[in-house]
Amino acid sequence: MISAFDTATIRQAEYDLVAHAPLDHVMKKAAGAVAETCAQLIAARDLARAGRVVALVGGGDNGGDALYAVAMLARSAIECDAVILHAEPHPRGCQAAEDAGVHLVRPDLSRSPRAVAQAVARTVIGCDVIIDGLVGTGGRGALREPFATVVTLVRAGLADAGDRLGRTRRQSPQTGHRPGTSERSRRPLVVAVDTPSGLGGEDGSVAGVHLPADVTVTMGALKPQAVLPPASYSVGQVRLCDLGVTISTPERARSLGAGDVGCAWSVPGPSDHKYTRGVAQVVAGSTEYPFTGVMCVEAAARTGAGMVRYSGPAEASLAVLSRVPEAVGAPGRFQACLLGPGLSERDDARIEQAGELMRTAHAANLPMVLDAGALRAWRRLVSQLPGGEIGPLAVLTPHAGEAAMLLTHLGAGSQRGGISRAEVEAEPLRWATRLTECTGAIVVLKGAATLIVAPGEIPYVQHQAPAWAGTAGSGDVLAGILVAVAAAAQAQSEQAGAELTQADLARRIAAGVWVHGTAARLAAGLRPDRPAAVDALSVQAEDVEPIGAGAPIIATDIIAAVPQAIRHALAAGPLRYAG
Ligand SMILES: NC(=O)C1=CN([C@@H]2O[C@H](COP(=O)(O)OP(=O)(O)OC[C@H]3O[C@@H](n4cnc5c(N)ncnc54)[C@H](OP(=O)(O)O)[C@@H]3O)[C@@H](O)[C@H]2O)[C@H](O)CC1
Numbered sequence: 001m002i003s004a005f006d007t008a009t010i011r012q013a014e015y016d017l018v019a020h021a022p023l024d025h026v027m028k029k030a031a032g033a034v035a036e037t038c039a040q041l042i043a044a045r046d047l048a049r050a051g052r053v054v055a056l057v058g059g060g061d062n063g064g065d066a067l068y069a070v071a072m073l074a075r076s077a078i079e080c081d082a083v084i085l086h087a088e089p090h091p092r093g094c095q096a097a098e099d100a101g102v103h104l105v106r107p108d109l110s111r112s113p114r115a116v117a118q119a120v121a122r123t124v125i126g127c128d129v130i131i132d133g134l135v136g137t138g139g140r141g142a143l144r145e146p147f148a149t150v151v152t153l154v155r156a157g158l159a160d161a162g163d164r165l166g167r168t169r170r171q172s173p174q175t176g177h178r179p180g181t182s183e184r185s186r187r188p189l190v191v192a193v194d195t196p197s198g199l200g201g202e203d204g205s206v207a208g209v210h211l212p213a214d215v216t217v218t219m220g221a222l223k224p225q226a227v228l229p230p231a232s233y234s235v236g237q238v239r240l241c242d243l244g245v246t247i248s249t250p251e252r253a254r255s256l257g258a259g260d261v262g263c264a265w266s267v268p269g270p271s272d273h274k275y276t277r278g279v280a281q282v283v284a285g286s287t288e289y290p291f292t293g294v295m296c297v298e299a300a301a302r303t304g305a306g307m308v309r310y311s312g313p314a315e316a317s318l319a320v321l322s323r324v325p326e327a328v329g330a331p332g333r334f335q336a337c338l339l340g341p342g343l344s345e346r347d348d349a350r351i352e353q354a355g356e357l358m359r360t361a362h363a364a365n366l367p368m369v370l371d372a373g374a375l376r377a378w379r380r381l382v383s384q385l386p387g388g389e390i391g392p393l394a395v396l397t398p399h400a401g402e403a404a405m406l407l408t409h410l411g412a413g414s415q416r417g418g419i420s421r422a423e424v425e426a427e428p429l430r431w432a433t434r435l436t437e438c439t440g441a442i443v444v445l446k447g448a449a450t451l452i453v454a455p456g457e458i459p460y461v462q463h464q465a466p467a468w469a470g471t472a473g474s475g476d477v478l479a480g481i482l483v484a485v486a487a488a489a490q491a492q493s494e495q496a497g498a499e500l501t502q503a504d505l506a507r508r509i510a511a512g513v514w515v516h517g518t519a520a521r522l523a524a525g526l527r528p529d530r531p532a533a534v535d536a537l538s539v540q541a542e543d544v545e546p547i548g549a550g551a552p553i554i555a556t557d558i559i560a561a562v563p564q565a566i567r568h569a570l571a572a573g574p575l576r577y578a579g
Pocket residue numbers: 014015018023026027030031058059060061062063065086134135136137138139140141142143144145147193194195219
């Protein structure tokens with residue numbers, strides 16, 4: 001489990017730590033992790049020359065860490081510059097850097113931000129690693145000048161370098177030469193000290209211009225921006241430098257890893273049968289989108305549902321049964337239902353059928369997954385429930401656009417004429433939390449990083465899915481996985497003679513989201529575990545998964561890889577035996 005804590009909590013824990021240990025000692029430990037990471041990245045470039053590192057140094061201890069790091073690197077024959085961008089940089093850090101032979105560059109800070117930024121841009125040209133020591137946990141709000149212009153120009157330079165390398169990446173017409181890894185990776189890599197400068201946001205929102213990192217070496221504990229989107233898209237790989245801080249307050253967010261999924265999974269034993277493994281009822285498809293049910297039903301079956309009941313357009317039933325002959329078309333007992341994939345509001349018969357199943361599930365306090373068309377038909381479906389309340393075992397699975405639509409429909413943004421998709425994408429945690437407050441349900445807000453939020457619970461965020469998973473039907477597959485997970489959770493509770501709690505269901509739903517993302521990784525030809533691992537990792541070039549790694553996939557590829565993803569999880573961590 002990856003945990004992220006509020007920055008103030010971490011700063012307090014650091015403050016308590018340095019009450020008993022000299023701050024410089026702690027900073028040098030932090031700096032050592034930064035230096036080791038830089039050295040590893042340079043070593044992975046197999047250069048024929050000495051590597052070169054440029055530190056961008058702000059005025060606080062974040063800059064101090066950067067100065068101590070280049071002092072260590074300079075002593076190992078790496079060429080180091082430190083660009084001092086504050087009138088009062090960390091004095092002992094500066095001294096250590098000078099003593100180690102680091103070249104201190106002091107732009108005239110009285111000149112315009114652009115002039116300062118140009119001096120920085122000239123210094124970083126051709127270097128191998130840029131250490132971002134401008135601002136860390138002491139940052140307040142959007143970057144002030146000259147940092148904002150410095151970061152803007154450095155980003156432009158990195159993008160240009162990347163493009164140039166991209167242009168050479170294709171075979172050059174004259175020689176047909178394809179650059180090797182070392183040439184392709186000659187764009188300077190950015191190593192952020194503690195957090196990328198300017199990233200801001202305790203809720204994952206982005207404060208403004210910031211310097212995205214290839215690797216973030218974070219001290220003591222993960223900050224929220226390391227896991228919560230969209231900020232988490234700018235941290236690159238995260239390396240946690242353990243300072244020995246202890247934190248007892250609840251996390252701000254958490255993320256399941258492979259080792260956390262097995263114990264949330266229902267593993268059958270010799271006494272199990274379809275009703276102890278969970279029977280899922282799927283209502284999907286319509287005259288407009290008749291075959292959506294094929295993906296949901298097969299995904300639920302491959303996830304391990306004891307049985308899948310299907311209700312959908314007659315012309316689709318044949319397609320469903322040809323893919324999953326064991327699916328059952330007849331109505332009957334179920335332990336969780338999925339309503340909505342492919343459901344069209346113009347298909348009254350199907351809406352009525354979904355409403356009837358929703359009422360059955362609600363009356364029996366069974367989990368239900370509401371996706372796509374069921375979210376759009378919210379008013380027609382939920383208004384038929386006692387008190388118009390969907391209940392705590394409902395799981396809503398919107399993407400940003402559907403969330404915006406539902407929030408607007410529920411009046412969450414009434415004073416401003418509704419909520420837009422862009423607003424949800426800019427602050428996904430805020431709006432997913434708001435949607436749980438409006439509905440009392442668990443909300444799975446789908447995206448490159450998917451949030452699983454239950455009222456009053458610590459949110460989960462899962463980053464497993466590669467960009468290739470953004471393909472038609474991927475949401476239908478996730479819905480199928482989740483209804484099978486919910487049915488298994490309900491079945492286990494029935495066997496235990498206990499009520500399924502919303503918190504337990506939310507954790508299992510997060511495990512289902514992990515399975516979906518990992519199956520997509522496997523289908524795309526990627527390693528099951530996303531390499532942005534979080535702990536003392538050795539950052540090697542082959543670990544850095546470049547944008548576009550993998551290959552195109554279709555939704556049925558994800559379904560086919562679901563058992564392998566589950567097998568990976570069951571092998572990675574403790575199991576909870578169902579039988
Ligand atoms: N404290 C510890 O136990 C450890 C800290 N570590 C490292 O230290 C930083 C936190 O250091 P701190 O000095 O508290 O703050 P920062 O260096 O992060 O930032 C303060 C400087 O940044 C300037 N600042 C603040 N906001 C902005 C902004 N929006 N734009 C531009 N500049 C900004 C601020 O300037 P002032 O003029 O306001 O003073 C300061 O110069 C932590 O992140 C770790 O890296 C050790 O690593 C571990 C122990």
